[in-house]
Amino acid sequence: GENVEQHPSTLSVQEGDSAVIKCTYSDSASNYFPWYKQELGKGPQLIIDIRSNVGEKKDQRIAVTLNKTAKHFSLHITETQPEDSAVYFCAAPFTGTASKLTFGTGTRLQVTL
Amino acid sequence: KAGVTQTPRYLIKTRGQQVTLSCSPISGHRSVSWYQQTPGQGLQFLFEYFSETQRNKGNFPGRFSGRQFSNSRSEMNVSTLELGDSALYLCASSPGTGLDQPQHFGDGTRLSIL
Numbered sequence: 001g002e003n004v005e006q007h008p009s010t011l012s013v014q015e016g017d018s019a020v021i022k023c024t025y026s027d028s029a030s031n032y033f034p035w036y037k038q039e040l041g042k043g044p045q046l047i048i049d050i051r052s053n054v055g056e057k058k059d060q061r062i063a064v065t066l067n068k069t070a071k072h073f074s075l076h077i078t079e080t081q082p083e084d085s086a087v088y089f090c091a092a093p094f095t096g097t098a099s100k101l102t103f104g105t106g107t108r109l110q111v112t113l
Numbered sequence: 114k115a116g117v118t119q120t121p122r123y124l125i126k127t128r129g130q131q132v133t134l135s136c137s138p139i140s141g142h143r144s145v146s147w148y149q150q151t152p153g154q155g156l157q158f159l160f161e162y163f164s165e166t167q168r169n170k171g172n173f174p175g176r177f178s179g180r181q182f183s184n185s186r187s188e189m190n191v192s193t194l195e196l197g198d199s200a201l202y203l204c205a206s207s208p209g210t211g212l213d214q215p216q217h218f219g220d221g222t223r224l225s226i227l
Binding site: 104 | 117119146155156158161169203205212213215216217218219220221
């Protein structure tokens, strides 16, 4: 069935270091891959997304890469700051199913001083 | 531009009661989707509405229902509440109903069942 695996579940980095979160998906027809950041008491915030016709997209300190052959995509955060601490979710749509988006299980990122 | 607005932010109910949650999408967005978020199951899709019609439905019992109004505002209703319905209920809006349409979430309604 539809599945999005996300790793790691927790990630601790020092301020200024880079953080990488990886996701794999099962439906080769999926063509849109968003990333969300969820802070305590808030809803998920869309921070970046990528479509299957590109391999990489960058927005300031965050970037997403996509490997359609291997069916995985990754979020890269450079020069991490304390305000980057949050739970990050990847997601993918699965064609032919009812679900609008299937989410990964989340990565809790902690940026320490 | 105002974001997605969900009301109320918090609700406490008892088993057997019913509850209605409200969602106002971003202006111009016509698709509204609802998700349930729990620590054990994560984010799970409930249903999507577009042009006042339910387009998709997730794997939830019939106690969970929804509707959309002509101004794209949406409500979801849960009847005969169970303890396991305690969760954060999130609404997301997007311009259209395509699978590649960016979805923007509200801050949710935290529902607690006693």
